Amino acid sequence: MTRIAGIAEKVEKRTRIRTTEKDIENIISCLLKGREGSHFWEVVYLAQKPFNMVAETVGVLKEEGLVENSEDGMIRFTSAGQEFVKNEKIYPKRHYACPHCERRGLDLREFDDLIKRFENETEDRPKAILDYDQGYVTSRTVFGRIALMAERGDLEGKRLLVLGDDDLVSLAAGMSGLPEEVVVLEIDDRLVNYINKKAKELNLPVKAFKYDFRESLPEEFVGAFDTFTTDPPETIEALELVMKRGLASLKGEGCAGYFGLTKAESSMKKWNEFQRMLLNKFEVAITDIIEDFNHYVNWDYLLESIRDDYSFVQVEPRLNWYRSSMYRIETVSGFAGVDNKPQDCELYVDNEALIYKPVSLTK
Ligand SMILES: [Fe+2]
Incomplete structure (x- = not known):
């Protein structure tokens, strides 16, 4: 060997x-x-x-x-x-990331003023907490998502469902003036209240409701949206359940879903398992996977929530290191909704999760 x-x-x-x-x-x-x-x-x-x-x-x-x-x-x-x-014969990593678009491949100059307004308006946003595995994305990421959905024809004049919104994509979408209506389903009361308060103040077509995705999608939201966007927890069970809820919300063929999947918490084996599940269980095509699309702002609880057995790990990050690839899926012919039963599942922890501590393993 x-x-x-x-x-x-x-x-x-x-x-x-x-x-x-x-x-x-x-x-x-x-x-x-x-x-x-x-x-x-x-x-x-x-x-x-x-x-x-x-x-x-x-x-x-x-x-x-x-x-x-x-x-x-x-x-x-x-x-x-x-x-x-x-x-x-191992050589230093080659890295050619485009500094202009941060690898998203989108020109966001049109959104420059809106990004500033969004940052000012959301300065008082709730802090990310560990209870719900939160950690929100940068403003440029938020508007990258808006631009991507708009470019693909999934936002303007459309009904958008945001499943979990610590990123405040709903407010950004509302502020862009593009969607007809945005609904947020979110488990954290702080965010539900915050989004509703801001939407009212700014007169945006955005409404947030408290929801745990282990419950059935409320009847009025089934088959009601053109597009869903979400940032799912990454156990395979949670990924499947979030896909079910998002897809249950869509009107039919030709609708779209957007979500991030990391490599920091999901191995290629998990990507393989996820993609097989997606294509075997649902009538969808994967149209886009854009690496490094989502950049997360470093969150306060990182070092206290992860393993402390290695000193080189217990250091404050110097860049927004946590990224995810943006997936876009589209429903195809034969799509007729999905089962919408309540279902329990392990949400956050598998052995690839950041907060998984391999204490039981012998070194
Ligand atoms: Fe670029």
Whole structure:
């Protein structure tokens, strides 16, 4: 067995996340990107791999004397490590992200003034809390979503359902003047009240209601919307249930759903399982997957909610490292709604979740 294969095997055993030699090479490549060393969160962002896979890979490299980390959280290759990457022919990560559109491929200049207004109006928004796995996206992301839906013909003059809205997409959509009506279904009372208050103040066609997506979608919202948008929790059970609720809300063929899926909390095995579930269970096509579309503002509770066994992990991020890919799905012929029964499920924690702590595993 090669040394890389040995590292992959150790990481997989500790994380129970399928880990390939290519994954290890990729993570090492990302670690090599910084000239003065690398910051853990930047490596997670660049690698586009599950947080726990990156953490354990760095952990194993450290145990094997290939990297070391200093007080400021910088991770550097030791001389043995430098020798190793040279022999393995691993090179620093290539990264060509477009700085103008932040990889979304959308020109948002038309929204510049609106983005400023949105930021001013929502300065008093509720803070992200752990109870509902919250963490909201940047204003440019919010308006990227507005622009994308508008460009695809899914927003202007249409009825939009927002399933869970700590991002305040509903208010942004209302402020854009594009949709005919926006309905928010949200579990957090603070957000329901906030969105309704702002919508009234600004005279927007936006209404929020309290809703837990484990319950059936209320009858008046079944088959009532052109478009839904959501940012689902990423256990496979939660993903399926959120898709059910979103699709139940759509009028029929040719309607669209938008949602984010990360690589930091979902491995390629989970992406595969999710995509098979989506296409096997529902009459939809996946029309778009745009990597890095959604950028999340760093949230206060990150470090206290995650593992504390690695010092290089317990450092404040220096960039908005948490990203997700934007999916767009469209209903196709044969689509006739979906079952709308109440259903319980594990929402937030699987072994790929950020807050999953692998304490029971032997090192
Ligand atoms: Fe660009």
